[in-house]
Amino acid sequence: xVRYVMLAVLLFFxxxxxxxxxxxxxxxxxxxxxxxxxxxxxxxxxxxTDIIRSIFKQVGLRPYILSYPWKRTYLNVxxxxxxxxxxxxxxxxxxxxxxxxxxxxxxxxxxxxxxSRNDIKVAVPDDLKNYTTVVILGYALxxxxxxxxxSPTRELIVTRNKQEQMRVFxxxxxxxxxxxxxxxxxxxxxxxxxxDEVVPVLLMNEKGYYLAANKDTDxxxxxxxxxxxxxIQQMGVVQQSIDRYMQPLQKTSGKPRxxxxxxxxxxxxxxxx
Numbered sequence: 174x175v176r177y178v179m180l181a182v183l184l185f186f187x188x189x190x191x192x193x194x195x196x197x198x199x200x201x202x203x204x205x206x207x208x209x210x211x212x213x214x215x216x217x218x219x220x221x222t223d224i225i226r227s228i229f230k231q232v233g234l235r236p237y238i239l240s241y242p243w244k245r246t247y248l249n250v251x252x253x254x255x256x257x258x259x260x261x262x263x264x265x266x267x268x269x270x271x272x273x274x275x276x277x278x279x280x281x282x283x284x285x286x287x288x289s290r291n292d293i294k295v296a297v298p299d300d301l302k303n304y305t306t307v308v309i310l311g312y313a314l315x316x317x318x319x320x321x322x323x324s325p326t327r328e329l330i331v332t333r334n335k336q337e338q339m340r341v342f343x344x345x346x347x348x349x350x351x352x353x354x355x356x357x358x359x360x361x362x363x364x365x366x367x368x369d370e371v372v373p374v375l376l377m378n379e380k381g382y383y384l385a386a387n388k389d390t391d392x393x394x395x396x397x398x399x400x401x402x403x404x405i406q407q408m409g410v411v412q413q414s415i416d417r418y419m420q421p422l423q424k425t426s427g428k429p430r431x432x433x434x435x436x437x438x439x440x441x442x443x444x445x446x
């Protein structure tokens with residue numbers, strides 16, 4: 174908490190500098206979430222990063238992108254006038270907190286299980302109370318699962334990032350994991366696995382990723398960026414970026430690695446204290 178208060182104070186004093194810079198190189202916050210946006214050889218790259226750079230280029234701007242853990246990124250954009258954040262899910266709770274540009278990238282978010290775990294049966298959200306799901310701190314889907322009645326002390330295991338989330342899942346400490354067709358494929362390949370080893374059991378969100386602006390961002394600039402995104406979506410830039418980052422994953426995934434899961438006892442909805 175102290176760290177976030179200090180950050181807020183720092184942003185207050187640097188606010189004018191950020192606003193001034195925004196007219197030339199808008200500050201854009203993000204997080205590490207390969208292959209959508211991540212740091213490689215000191216540069217921030219990824220599917221959505223390519224799209225974001227193309228959108229800003231259309232309006233004659235070059236974004237200054239900073240990557241932090243999600244909770245810090247979210248705090249930064251809320252307290253930095255003229256700044257932006259990507260990628261972010263557009264939810265009712267967030268609707269009035271930002272000015273929205275997008276969607277910039279369409280995706281489908283699922284809960285996945287290992288293909289070998291045929292004992293897991295999920296047909297409706299209420300069935301999730303019988304299992305444990307590993308999620309990421311501060312994500313919109315984490316809040317959605319909590320709103321469905323899942324508890325962080327029982328049915329949910331909350332982790333700090335995708336790497337930690339995958340470690341929990343691969344060790345068999347959770348029955349289910351959240352992800353989409355981009356992030357799940359990359360995380361599996363990075364750990365020596367492939368998409369053939371998991372099965373989507375419940376679609377949670379098929380809305381796209383957005384670029385969002387701090388509420389105090391110039392409305393005229395936001396509108397120009399919206400028009401630029403529309404143009405980018407029609408130019409084939411999005412598919413080119415997807416192919417650039419996803420095709421190498423298909424080539425390196427190879428044969429599924431045999432995976433033995435130590436099955437943990439599933440949660441019984443009405444048992445215990």
